[in-house]
Amino acid sequence: MAGSSFFALFDDIALLLDDVAAMSKVALKKSAGVLGDDLALNAQQVTGVPVNRELPVVWAVAKGSLINKAILVPAALLISAFSPWLVTxxxxxxxxxxxxxxxxxxxHRFLHAKDSDHAARVKALQDPDVDIVAFEKTKIKGAIRTDFILSAEIIAIALGAVAGASLLTQALVLSSIxxxxxxxxxxxxxxxVRLDDWGIALSQRGSAFSQRxxxxxxxxxxxxxxxxxxxxTAAMFMVGGAILVHGVPVIAHAVEAVVAAVGTSGLVQGAVGILLEAGVGVVAGGIIVGVVVIAKKMLGRGD
Structure with missing residues (x-):
């Protein structure tokens, strides 16, 4: 009897882990666009510090990212348990x-051709009056703030993917993600950030292939x-647009109608759907930016 109970428990744990693995895969797939942006933004944030400080800065930001997620995961679970209507x-x-x-x-890319952030980094590294330690800490704090925003989006998308699961499954999926x-x-x-160093090290080896x-x-x-x-940037429009499309039934039905009207292969329909969702994202982003700019001017905070 005790043996059968043990094996039943083991079977339940195996089923739970299967569910966690399957849901984690779905959640990661849905948040892939945000992950791409997270990677690009963090790589950009870390560049510009002295070469011998690149990896310590990456480690510091990674620890900050873990703290961000240690805050966000319990918050997401509380929302799911007590206010699930807030997820959407x-x-x-x-x-x-x-x-x-x-x-x-x-x-910013079109209106500010000169990379002011890059210029600030160069000035900070060349000016002897600039405190490099303070500059590094400022970059770390900025990268951690950026990570918090993107991590919140990843956790929110993951929570939406496991909204119907048990609280334990949600906790395991969100924690693993x-x-x-x-x-x-x-x-x-x-x-x-160390690609240059690896490339230089290879180029100094004896083998002609390694040098090339x-x-x-x-x-x-x-x-x-x-x-x-x-x-x-493209992923931001695709992911953000897809979220907005699926959250507004009228737009979702319109997109579905256009995709169905294409009447070709599933691959083409999928590509058309992604382009339409990205288009919605671009339009929505333009509207929001316009509103923010107008609000800033009205409040006297315009550039």
Whole structure:
């Protein structure tokens, strides 16, 4: 009897872990766009510090990210337990914020050709009167603030994906995603910021192949950063737009009607759906940015 109870418990644990793994996969898939932006933004935030301080800065931001998620996961579970109706509005707010931030980044790109942040980094590193330690701490705090916003969106998306599960399953899924996201993102960030060093080290080896590979890595590193930035911005519109579309039935039905009217393969329909959702994200971001700009001018805070 005791043996059968033990095996029944073991079977229940196995089923629970299967559910957690399946739901975690779905939640990670839905938050993939935000993860791409998280990776791009954090890689950009960390660049600009002295070479010998890059990895310590990445580690400091990663620890801050873990603290962020230690706050966000319990908060998300409390919302799910006591106010589940808040999940959809919070998702909508998060989606709107992603669209706003994406549109603002695009506008900044076109209106401010000169990278003022890069200029500030160069000045800080060259000016002997600038406190490098204080500059580094400021960058770490800024990166952790950015991480908090994106982590909140990831947790909110994950919570939406497991909203119907038990509280224990939700806790395990959110905790596993929080840990996987933090380790994965900051391991990649650490690798990206040291690409130049790896490339230089390879280029100084005796093998001709290693030298060519090293020079190629050094040459490709800046383009990788630019590509990550572009992909991250596009992902903000796709993810934010998809959240807004699914949260507004009228828009969702309109998008579904257009996709159905395409009448071709499922792959083409899927691509059309993604483009339409991204288009909604761009329009929503433009509207929100316009409202924010007008509000700032009315309050006398315009640039």
């Amino acid at each position: 509005p919070l998702l909508m707010l998060g989606g709107a914020f992603l669209c706003y931030e994406g549109f603002e980044k695009v506008m 929080a840990l996987l996201v933090t380790v994965g993102v900051y391991a990649l960030v650490a690798g990206i 590979l090293g020079r190629g890595i050094v040459a490709a590193a800046p383009y990788l950063m630019k590509t990550l930035s572009i992909v991250g």
